[in-house]
Amino acid sequence: MVVSASPTPHGPDELEHRHDSRYADLLFEVVTRRYDAQKPLLLSTNKAFADWGQVFPHAACVVTLVDRLVHRAEVIEIEAESYRLKVLLSTVLDADGSLVDLAL
Known part of the structure; x- marks a missing residue:
C-alpha cells in the first residue's frame, strides 16, 4: 500500500488541440x-x-471554467x-544562423 502525505496534482495535457465544446x-x-x-x-x-472563448468556441461553460480555475489559484x-x-529553430538553422534546406 502506498500512502502519500502530499496531494498529487493533476495536469491535463494538449488541450489546445481540442477546439470543441465537448x-x-x-x-x-x-x-x-x-x-x-x-x-x-x-x-x-x-x-x-x-x-x-476562441479555444473553445460555442462552449457555455468557459466563463465558469476560468472562474473556478483562478478562484483559489496561484x-x-x-x-x-x-x-x-x-x-x-535550433534544428533548422546552421551554426552561422542560415536556414537549412529541409527538403534535402
Whole structure:
C-alpha cells in the first residue's frame, strides 16, 4: 500500500488541440471535481484567459471554467520564448544562423 502525505496534482495535457465544446465540458468536469475536493490542478497555457472563448468556441461553460480555475489559484505568468519553437529553430538553422534546406 502506498500512502502519500502530499496531494498529487493533476495536469491535463494538449488541450489546445481540442477546439470543441465537448472538450471544454470535459475539462470543466475535471476542474469542478478538483475544485470541489480542494485538490491541486496544474495547468499551463499559451493563451490568455480572455482568449479561451476562441479555444473553445460555442462552449457555455468557459466563463465558469476560468472562474473556478483562478478562484483559489496561484497564476504564474512567464514572459519567455517558446521552448518548442527554440528547439525547432535550433534544428533548422546552421551554426552561422542560415536556414537549412529541409527538403534535402
